[in-house]
Amino acid sequence: MTDKTMSPEDVVGRLRSGMTIGIGGWGSRRKPMALVRALLRSEITDLTVISYGGPDVGLLAAAGRIRRLVAPFATLDSIPLEPHFRAARERGTLQLTELDEAMFMWGLHAAANRLPFLPVRAGLGSDVMRVNPELRTVTSPYEDGEEFVAVPALRMDAALVHLNRADRLGNGQYLGPDPYFDDLFCEAADTAYLSCERLVDAFGPDTVPQTLLVSRHSVTGVVETPNGAHFTSCAPDHDRDEPFQKLYATTPWPEFATRFLAGKSEDDYQAAVRTWHDERTEEQK
Numbered sequence: 417m418t419d420k421t422m423s424p425e426d427v428v429g430r431l432r433s434g435m436t437i438g439i440g441g442w443g444s445r446r447k448p449m450a451l452v453r454a455l456l457r458s459e460i461t462d463l464t465v466i467s468y469g470g471p472d473v474g475l476l477a478a479a480g481r482i483r484r485l486v487a488p489f490a491t492l493d494s495i496p497l498e499p500h501f502r503a504a505r506e507r508g509t510l511q512l513t514e515l516d517e518a519m520f521m522w523g524l525h526a527a528a529n530r531l532p533f534l535p536v537r538a539g540l541g542s543d544v545m546r547v548n549p550e551l552r553t554v555t556s557p558y559e560d561g562e563e564f565v566a567v568p569a570l571r572m573d574a575a576l577v578h579l580n581r582a583d584r585l586g587n588g589q590y591l592g593p594d595p596y597f598d599d600l601f602c603e604a605a606d607t608a609y610l611s612c613e614r615l616v617d618a619f620g621p622d623t624v625p626q627t628l629l630v631s632r633h634s635v636t637g638v639v640e641t642p643n644g645a646h647f648t649s650c651a652p653d654h655d656r657d658e659p660f661q662k663l664y665a666t667t668p669w670p671e672f673a674t675r676f677l678a679g680k681s682e683d684d685y686q687a688a689v690r691t692w693h694d695e696r697t698e699e700q701k
Contacts, residue, residue: 419584422637424454424682427609430637431455431574434483436464438570438605440577440598441648443470444492444656446590448578448611450644450682452476457680466570468520468596470648471664474500475677477510478669484511486570488520492661499665516544519567524597526569527604535564575605578645579630580653582612583619586635589627592651602634611639613653643686659696660689 428451431437441447452472462483467473469490476482478500490501504510515523518538526534535554538544540563545551554566577598579588588610590598602608610630615638619628647664649656664672676688 420586420632420635420638421584421615422609422639424450424611424639424641427451427576427637427639428454428458428460430607430609431458431460433460434462435460435573436466436571438572438575438601439465439467439472440575440596440601441470441472441645442468442594442596443489444494444648444661445470445594446578446592446596446598446645446650447472447648448576448609448641448644449646449648450641451576451578451609451611451639453677453682453685455481456677466572466601468517469498469501471498471661474498474664477501477504479673480509482510484513486513486515486520488515488517492665494656494658495661495665500669513548514544515539515548515567516542519544519565520570521597521600523567523570524600524604526567527571528600531569533566533568536567537564539565539567570604572601572605573607574636575601575608576611577601577608577630578611578613578641578650580613580650581616581619582610582630582638582640583616583632584638586610586630586632586638587619587628588612588630588635588638589619589623590629591627591653592649595629599629599631599634602630607636608634609637609639610635611641611644613640613642613644613650615640641682644682646686646689657689660692663692 490498647657
């Protein structure tokens with residue numbers, strides 16, 4: 417058995433410019449934001465990002481780190497369209513491969529199972545085929561002769577995911593209502609890095625097996641990052657920080673980045689957020 421614990425900086429030290437990076441979570445829910453912020457503190461750029469997009473995509477797009485995005489959407493949930501993603505698209509600073517949500521999922525399944533593609537019905541008769549002219553169709557070799565979209569595998573150099581609990585071996589547990597496909601991200605990547613709200617010594621006999629979403633065989637490193645999904649939700653540990661998310665969505669990027677992302681560590685970010693909340697409380701008195 418191997419202790420796989422790392423720091424956010426250790427994880428980023430294993431990444432390189434030009435890589436294809438998968439980011440777990442969904443929209444503004446359970447994103448590995450501490451790892452994304454560590455990535456922003458590096459010089460890594462020219463990334464292909466695969467994500468059910470949320471502020472992970474927005475932060476990286478605003479900082480000019482994304483060359484190509486593969487995603488079915490980019491949303492903050494309570495704010496329908498991620499504003500920094502939208503700005504990047506309007507400026508034409510990133511390439512976009514936009515897939516149907518089901519197509520995206522089956523692309524993850526194909527990569528996790530080391531298949532070049534999987535056939536799906538989703539996408540047929542829609543503009544997905546028009547805006548992605550590189551997509552191909554295949555015909556069933558059986559009697560039905562049905563036509564399918566051949567969704568290519570979404571293979572990644574590295575995946576970043578966030579769960580509620582993890583042990584030092586790389587087993588990860590979610591305690592909220594949805595797994596968000598984080599297991600597929602880990603299995604579809606050459607390396608996978610799991611951040612968690614809290615490390616545990618072991619998962620006891622009372623652990624519900626179905627909550628152990630990520631298995632150590634697919635995890636390269638584990639990082640304990642309390643509140644590390646901020647400002648996204650990580651139920652039941654914490655809700656989405658809606659006031660801060662609104663600030664993020666409405667503040668010019670240079671101003672936001674200078675105040676909250678210019679520090680040297682995740683601790684600096686968390687301290688800046690606490691200071692902002694303290695100031696907001698004082699103003700509301």
